Amino acid sequence: EIVLEAIKLRKTYSNGELKVEALKNIDLTIYKGEMLAIMGASGSGKSTLLNLIGALDAPSDGTIKIKNRIISNYHKEPYATQYRSEYIGFIFQDYNLLKDLTVEENLALPLILMNKDSKTIKEEVGKYIDLVGLGGKEKVRPYKLSGGQQQRVAIARALITNPPLLLADEPTGNLDYQTSEEILNIIKDLQEALDQSIVIVTHDPQVATFADRVLFIHNGKIVNEYVKKAKAGDI
Ligand code: ADP
Ligand code: ADP
Numbered sequence: 001e002i003v004l005e006a007i008k009l010r011k012t013y014s015n016g017e018l019k020v021e022a023l024k025n026i027d028l029t030i031y032k033g034e035m036l037a038i039m040g041a042s043g044s045g046k047s048t049l050l051n052l053i054g055a056l057d058a059p060s061d062g063t064i065k066i067k068n069r070i071i072s073n074y075h076k077e078p079y080a081t082q083y084r085s086e087y088i089g090f091i092f093q094d095y096n097l098l099k100d101l102t103v104e105e106n107l108a109l110p111l112i113l114m115n116k117d118s119k120t121i122k123e124e125v126g127k128y129i130d131l132v133g134l135g136g137k138e139k140v141r142p143y144k145l146s147g148g149q150q151q152r153v154a155i156a157r158a159l160i161t162n163p164p165l166l167l168a169d170e171p172t173g174n175l176d177y178q179t180s181e182e183i184l185n186i187i188k189d190l191q192e193a194l195d196q197s198i199v200i201v202t203h204d205p206q207v208a209t210f211a212d213r214v215l216f217i218h219n220g221k222i223v224n225e226y227v228k229k230a231k232a233g234d235i
Contacts (some may be wrong), residue, residue: 001032003164003197004053009062011048011220022048026062026218030165033195034231035188037211039202045220046201047169053199054088054167055080067164085114089158089166089184095150096128097142103153104129104138110161128156132186148179152186159190168200172207184210 012024022045040046051057053064058075065071066087072210074083074137085088107125116124129135132152142150151171158166171187172180188210191198200207208214212231216224 002029003032003067004028004030005063006053007065008064009052009064010060011045011051011052011057012060022220023052023059026220028205028215028222030197030199031231032164032197033191034212034229035191035198035200035210037202037208037214038217039199039205039208039214041215044203044217046203046217048220049214049217050167050169050199050201051102053165054090055083076232085110085161087164089161089163091151091154091158091166091171093141093170095147095154095174097150097153097157102139102141103134103145106142106153107157107160110157114161118175124160128160131159131190132156146179147175148182151175151183155183155186155190159194159196162194164197166196166198168198170201170202170204171200171205172202180204180206 006026006028009023009026009028010021013020013022026049038046038049048057052059055071055074059072063070063072065162074080078195098109101109107128108121111121113126124217129138132155134149134152137145137149142153145153168187172183172216175183184207187198200211212227212229214226215222
């Protein structure tokens with residue numbers, strides 16, 4: 001089952017006279033339940049690709065389909081926000097938690113924005129706090145938590161709306177080796193428990209050891225693919 005398909009994606013940035021071809025003709029398929037790592041040096045186009053998939057920016061050319069719906073024009077409001085809340089969970093290097101809210105309030109927020117009733121919110125928040133192993137931390141604010149614990153909150157918040165696709169931009173970028181290992185294990189367990197599709201953009205080789213498939217990007221092109229575990233079914 002295909003979750004997302006990108007066809008002949010191009011992205012050119014113009015700074016006055018200067019044009020930067022950040023992505024050149026990228027074809028990409030993401031399958032249900034797979035963890036895909038996208039690796040490449042700084043400036044190779046990783047963030048640009050993630051931004052296009054997440055409708056944070058518009059492609060210059062090409063098509064993006066998620067669950068067979070064409071979304072490459074959804075970078076404009078209100079479609080972008082709607083698309084993101086329905087299809088995409090995001091996690092970042094710096095967690096992006098709301099620091100004046102407790103752990104449970106951070107988790108409740110996306111559900112409140114979706115107009116879920118308070119009983120559902122309470123149940124889902126409890127379930128996701130357990131899934132990331134943060135029982136007992138419900139009333140704590142993020143600054144009292146370690147980096148690894150904050151990233152757990154961010155993971156739970158990203159997945160609580162049950163998005164078909166989780167996008168992670170350098171999720172281990174601020175964590176030491178041991179904590180990265182712990183976070184990657186949690187992401188892996190959630191991938192399996194929820195049959196979650198995950199795309200991780202990273203230059204951290206440790207991440208690649210957890211991925212089912214690794215794509216290498218160089219100068220805006222996919223130059224290599226390493227498949228550990230195929231999720232493409234019979235294809
Ligand atoms: P990576 O995430 O792999 O470091 P990026 O996608 O951030 O790579 O960048 C790819 C190329 O596009 C780089 O040459 C970068 O400088 C350029 N770039 C990225 N965003 C912009 C922008 N908004 N305006 C101009 N150039 C950009
Ligand atoms: P990363 O470390 O994940 O590669 P960057 O620091 O390169 O991220 O970029 C962060 C954000 O800034 C991205 O949304 C990217 O598109 C934008 N950006 C990157 N390079 C430029 C640039 N030269 N001009 C304007 N925006 C840029």
